[in-house]
Amino acid sequence: MKILLNIIGSIAVVLAILGVFLPLLPTTPFLLLASACFVRGSERMHRWLLNNRVFGEYLRNIEGRRGMPLRGKVITLLVLWISLGYSMYTVNPTFLKLLLGAIGIGVTTFLLRMKTLERTVQE
Secondary structure (H helix, E strand, O other), X not given: OHHHHHHHHXXXXXXXXXXXXXXXXXXXXXXXXXXXXXXXXOHHHHHHHHOOOOOHHHHHHHHOOOOEEHHHHHHHHHHHHHXXXXXXXXXXXXXXXXXHHHHHHHHHHHHHHOOEEOOOOOO
């Protein structure tokens, strides 16, 4: 099971990295998935992810329940609803549209209830 979690976590990291460069691929959900997989699969991989110079601070803030930057919330929600809207437009069965809408509402609620990190002014 740990091997499977590490494989899924590694794929999620690759998708998160791609999400930095591809506007319709969200980075945050893949980072959270990778972190969740590594917590259960490999302490070493989880520590590597949390200490990563690009993603580490962002993940530590979320996992430590300190919050998420406003910019990150806005971008995540925009990408989420654009991709969900497109998906809901293209699928035919109504139950799939409702399912996608419910997922979107759940993720939106989760993000909006999360603390928003204040910008620090550096002099």
